[in-house]
Amino acid sequence: MTFTKKIRWITLASLPAIFIGAFFYWPLIRIFSHALGSEKIDEFGALLLSGSFHQIAWFTVWQAALSTVLTMLLALPVSYLMARYSFRGRRILQILITVPFVLPTVVVAGAFTALFERFGLDGGAFRLRHTVWALLAAHVFFNLAIAIRTVSSFWSGLDPRIEEQAKLLGATPGRIFRKVTFPRLVPALTAAASIVFLFCLTSFGVILLLSGPTRATIETEIWRQAVWRGDIAAASSLAVIQLITVLVMVFLMNFLQRRQSVIENRTNWVYEKPPRKFLAGNIVLLLVVVGLPIIVLLERSIAVGEGYSIQNFISLADRVALVPVSALTALKNSLFFAALAAIFASLLGGIASLVVVHGRRWISNLFDMSMMLPLGISAVVLGFGMLIALDTPPLDLRSSWILVPIAHALLGIPFVMRTVVPTLRRIDPSLRESAALLGASPRQVNRRIDFPIALRALSVGAAFAFAISIGEFGATSFLPRNPDRLTAPLVLFRLLGAPGEVLRGQAMALAVVLMTITALTVILVEGSFFNKGTTRSDF
Amino acid sequence: MLRVENIKVSFDGSGILNECALEVGEGEIVVLLGPSGCGKSTLLRTVAGLEKVEAGKIWWDEEDMTTVPPHKRGFGLMFQNHALFPHRNVEENIDFGLQILRMATTERQQRVKDLLAMVGLEGFQKREIGGLSGGEAQRVALARSLAPKPQLLMLDEPMASLDRALRDRLLADISDLLRNLNQAAIYVTHDHDEAFSIADQIAIMHEGKIERIGSPNEVWLDPGSESSARCIGHENLINLDASGNCALGKLGSGSGTVLIREDGISIVSETTEIVGEVKSAIFHAGRTLIKVAIGDIELSTSTTEPVKISDRVNLHLSHSAVVPLS
Numbered sequence: 126m127t128f129t130k131k132i133r134w135i136t137l138a139s140l141p142a143i144f145i146g147a148f149f150y151w152p153l154i155r156i157f158s159h160a161l162g163s164e165k166i167d168e169f170g171a172l173l174l175s176g177s178f179h180q181i182a183w184f185t186v187w188q189a190a191l192s193t194v195l196t197m198l199l200a201l202p203v204s205y206l207m208a209r210y211s212f213r214g215r216r217i218l219q220i221l222i223t224v225p226f227v228l229p230t231v232v233v234a235g236a237f238t239a240l241f242e243r244f245g246l247d248g249g250a251f252r253l254r255h256t257v258w259a260l261l262a263a264h265v266f267f268n269l270a271i272a273i274r275t276v277s278s279f280w281s282g283l284d285p286r287i288e289e290q291a292k293l294l295g296a297t298p299g300r301i302f303r304k305v306t307f308p309r310l311v312p313a314l315t316a317a318a319s320i321v322f323l324f325c326l327t328s329f330g331v332i333l334l335l336s337g338p339t340r341a342t343i344e345t346e347i348w349r350q351a352v353w354r355g356d357i358a359a360a361s362s363l364a365v366i367q368l369i370t371v372l373v374m375v376f377l378m379n380f381l382q383r384r385q386s387v388i389e390n391r392t393n394w395v396y397e398k399p400p401r402k403f404l405a406g407n408i409v410l411l412l413v414v415v416g417l418p419i420i421v422l423l424e425r426s427i428a429v430g431e432g433y434s435i436q437n438f439i440s441l442a443d444r445v446a447l448v449p450v451s452a453l454t455a456l457k458n459s460l461f462f463a464a465l466a467a468i469f470a471s472l473l474g475g476i477a478s479l480v481v482v483h484g485r486r487w488i489s490n491l492f493d494m495s496m497m498l499p500l501g502i503s504a505v506v507l508g509f510g511m512l513i514a515l516d517t518p519p520l521d522l523r524s525s526w527i528l529v530p531i532a533h534a535l536l537g538i539p540f541v542m543r544t545v546v547p548t549l550r551r552i553d554p555s556l557r558e559s560a561a562l563l564g565a566s567p568r569q570v571n572r573r574i575d576f577p578i579a580l581r582a583l584s585v586g587a588a589f590a591f592a593i594s595i596g597e598f599g600a601t602s603f604l605p606r607n608p609d610r611l612t613a614p615l616v617l618f619r620l621l622g623a624p625g626e627v628l629r630g631q632a633m634a635l636a637v638v639l640m641t642i643t644a645l646t647v648i649l650v651e652g653s654f655f656n657k658g659t660t661r662s663d664f
Numbered sequence: 665m666l667r668v669e670n671i672k673v674s675f676d677g678s679g680i681l682n683e684c685a686l687e688v689g690e691g692e693i694v695v696l697l698g699p700s701g702c703g704k705s706t707l708l709r710t711v712a713g714l715e716k717v718e719a720g721k722i723w724w725d726e727e728d729m730t731t732v733p734p735h736k737r738g739f740g741l742m743f744q745n746h747a748l749f750p751h752r753n754v755e756e757n758i759d760f761g762l763q764i765l766r767m768a769t770t771e772r773q774q775r776v777k778d779l780l781a782m783v784g785l786e787g788f789q790k791r792e793i794g795g796l797s798g799g800e801a802q803r804v805a806l807a808r809s810l811a812p813k814p815q816l817l818m819l820d821e822p823m824a825s826l827d828r829a830l831r832d833r834l835l836a837d838i839s840d841l842l843r844n845l846n847q848a849a850i851y852v853t854h855d856h857d858e859a860f861s862i863a864d865q866i867a868i869m870h871e872g873k874i875e876r877i878g879s880p881n882e883v884w885l886d887p888g889s890e891s892s893a894r895c896i897g898h899e900n901l902i903n904l905d906a907s908g909n910c911a912l913g914k915l916g917s918g919s920g921t922v923l924i925r926e927d928g929i930s931i932v933s934e935t936t937e938i939v940g941e942v943k944s945a946i947f948h949a950g951r952t953l954i955k956v957a958i959g960d961i962e963l964s965t966s967t968t969e970p971v972k973i974s975d976r977v978n979l980h981l982s983h984s985a986v987v988p989l990s
Contacts, residue, residue: 555747558714561734562741563761564812569735573760577751 138480138488141473141496141538148531149499152510153368159361159513169362182366185342188257188332189325192264196321197314199265199414200272206407207273208280211396218411224644225415226270227589229596230330231614232643235621235636236418237263237335239425242629255337263331266415268321275320279313312381319378327371327503329599330614334621343367344505348602351509361513364506375501422640426633437634445628448619449608452635455616460642462530462612463594469534470590471583474541478579481542482549493546500539504599507532512603526610532600537590541583548582549575588650592643613639665689666711666816666848671720673703673710680706682872684720688816688865691846693839694877695859698869698895704852707869708818711850712741724815740814744821746805748793754780754804755789761812779807782841799830806838810845817842817849823858835861856896860884868892885925890989893923899964900924901989911959912938912981921989928985929965931956931977938979942971 160169172178207219225233237259241247247254253262283306291301329344341349343363351360427433441452450458480492499507511532515522522528552575560570598614613635620632666688673681680703688694696704709715711722713734722729729737748757755776762772780788783803796804802822809817822838823831839862842849853859859866860880867877868887876888887893890901901921908916915922931954940956940963947953951966956977963979971977 553745553747555743555745556749558712558734559741559743559747559808560749560760561714562712562737562739562814563808564735564738564764565760566733566735569764574749581751 137476138484138492141477141480141492144469144473144531145496145499145535145538148511148515149507149535150495152507152514153502155514156361156364156368156506156510159357160365165358165362168358169365172359172362173366181341181343181346184340185326185344188260188264188336188342189322189328192261192268192325193318193322195261196265196268196272197318199410200269200276200317202403203269203407203411204273204276204280206399206404207277208283209285209396210399210404212399212404218408220648222273222411222415223270223647225266225419226268226274227592227596227643227647228267229598229614229617229639229643230267230328231334231598231617231621232422232596232636232640233263233267233418234331234334235617235632236422236640237266237331238621239633239636240418240421243421243425255335257336257340260332260336260340262414263335264325264328266418267328267331268324269415271324272317272321275317276310276313279316280310283309315381316378319374319381323371323374323378323501326374327367327505329503329505329602330618334618343370344503344599347505347509351512351603357513360509364509367503367506371501371503371506375498419640422633422636426630426637428633429630437630438638440627440631441634441638443631445620445631447623447628448611448616450611450616452613452616452620452631454609455611455613456635456638458610459595459613459639462526462533463591465530466533466537466594467587467591469530470537470541471587473534474538474586474590475545475579475583477538478542478545478549481546493542496542497539499535504532504536504597505603507535508600508603511600524605524607526605526607528604529601529610529612530594532604533594533597534590536593536597536600537586540589540593541586544582544586544589545579549579552578585650588646592646595643595646596639665692665725666850667721667723668707668711669721669723671707671710671722672718673706673715674718680872681710684873686850686867686874686877688848688850691843691848692864693842693849693851693862694865694867695863696850696852696867696869697856697859698854700854702869703872704854704869705820706872708741708820708850708852711816712739712818713737714741738812738815740809740812740817742805742809742817742819742822744824746801748796748801748805748808750793753789753793754785754791754796757793757804758808758811760808765812775811776807779811782810783807784837798826799834802826802834806841810847815848817847819849819851821852821854823853823855831858838862859896866896868895870895886987887923888990890921893989898923898925900926900929902961911961915983915986916988923987923989924963924981925985925987926965928982929963930980930982931965931967931969931971932980933969934978936978936980938981940977940979942973942975942977945971945973 159165203222207215207222238247238254241254241259246252253259287309288301288305291305296304326342327344328342329348332340332342332345333348343366347360347363347367350356350363426437427435429436441456444451444454474496477492477496481489481496484492511528512523515528522531556574557570560574561567565573596614597612598618601612601615602618617632617635617639620628620635666686668684668686671681671684672679673684684703684707686694686696686707696707698704706715710717713729713732717730720730724737749760752760758776758779759772762775767775776789777786780786783806785800785803785807788800788804793801793804802825806822809819819838823835826834835858841847851859851862863880865877866880866883867874868883868891869875870889870891876883876892883892883896887896887898893901901923902910902912902915903921904910904916904919906919908914908918908920912924915924938958940958943955943957943962945952945954948966951968952971953964953966954971956963956965956979958979965979
């Protein structure tokens, strides 16, 4: 490599490094110094020993554990269906299952609120609203997609002839599952369960809105301490605990995944049609767990008084009391931020992917790890860190709206990298060699082979970054509270918290709009790009 | 014409090609034949410019190509996995090399059409790569390699991923096509049947060297070395003692190995000096392939007569089919 080339390369690589350093790692350092600074260490110790903290920590852990168990139990039969059978509408089902995963947390909370209201479960003998059950249901709704995706894609790679062999040897179906299938599935199950657990541990919006004011997790407590009580030290201490927990989890997951690289013979098995009852059972299950909240949300959004109309949607343009901007303005803000976040994320994530793929080993590993971390760290910690760190020149951005797309980009970069890196790595060297032998110079090979292939992956990643930004709530709830720049999820949060039928109707309509935007983004991406076979994201 | 002079290539210090030499004349198809790992693919990649040469020269006519980068050599290479560009359809794949040559659009379209006709895939222009069958993908890869009219076309085990029936048909098609175009080509394979059916010259590789080169007939009649003989499917290799004797009588002047070609042994009904016991019999294509034990020697031959295991048979040995090997 020539000297100028090297300089150019280093300059390029430093862009994402500086970005993530300034907006992610610097805030983390500030959190640590706030929590563990010399005179604060005693407070930290006291917090660890306090009864209220133990209560919060215990609730955080057990709700996450229970949510995970429930999610995995429900994911198993659907994963089996997706992995082993072919049927009409399979592809559509696959896309529909993925949708909840990208729905904004506030929209999910809205959907469940609507569900409880519709069926009179928000009060009386069968109260679900503001109970743990509401929270668990929402967590299952959310995480079913990621669990099914992880387990079914692994399952479909397992050789079914092994089960057939066991059958021929006289094993009963139950025994085959216990003794033959389950042990081989363990890597995928642990991978899926640990990611679901991590998501539930760092869940924020649904807990805030669904489990009621009396139940707090570490996440919601950070928010309460920082935003309501202004106790930065207490919030920092909680954030440190949350950070360490998450880091340990991520480390464990990496360790587990490294051990799970057993891939059986991957051929295209001939799929058969599923038994009618099994297919029907699965569809009913999905309809109840995933479909019902969405359907009720849609119904509520057009319910006005006793009849139906689109009045709620029209009223989105009106500003209402308690909320400083109209929902429509908030939507415009969100779209603008999401576009910026997608641009930032794809540019920086694209560069970081190049560094990961082509850089020296240690640089590659360093980039891979450090860019992925924002995905694992909770959005609340991210937002809180930015709030307390970016208040001094040259990074005095606390009151600037630009922090919002920056925070969202940090969350989008891992998604971009998770699509682009595997795609770049999968480009067969023989493709580049073939191009060279057809007369393409190295520059032409880059332009005509690597770039177009990577571009597809990049646009998939950008679309995910866009969808995440549109619905982001945790980090945004800490960031500049300039009323004109409120995002749609923040407005939805306020609308859901406010009483009154008119506001509730508007909330439902806004939730439907947000859901439509995110779902459409993902459906477009899943439907078109994933079909081409050149790009497959690894998350 | 291509001339490879004493090429040396090694990976991580271990020699892959050693003093390797080869010539390919105008319109000639040279088959590189050898077991996997003998360096034949490396030789191909070296000629293409994809591997670094440590010593030796590669010439095209009077031009030294040794350090010319691959995209300026004007050689084509068809990979075993076809390496079709997944983000381009059939037409765009074939067009790739033509775009680089900056040909006019209409001219390019016509050429793509002609090439598709040539490989028997008329109307395939807009097909996506993912939807092609193995045989179709292979034909597209061939068309793509031929598009920029390479002065030399190299094919790396092009039949490896195809099933038997398809292979025989495609082999004949490729052979006809290359001859009609008078295309100089190097064809790599480990299958001796494939090699004999397409080659003008067969070059047998062993441990990074070309051991024997000649027309199919020459190579078959006299493979030269033990490893070459095995490589092209000869089975009757006999070790002789110091005086040139073995259980079949005196076959040489001293110790060494000789080949008895299958055409030199036959089972006869009259009594002969050589009597053996049938050890195995496999029916194949109207003949019975048998192994016969004579003393400590086992010979492979075939017969149209009905024989079964443990039969004692009389053998006739034609001394013109006994070839000394090095």
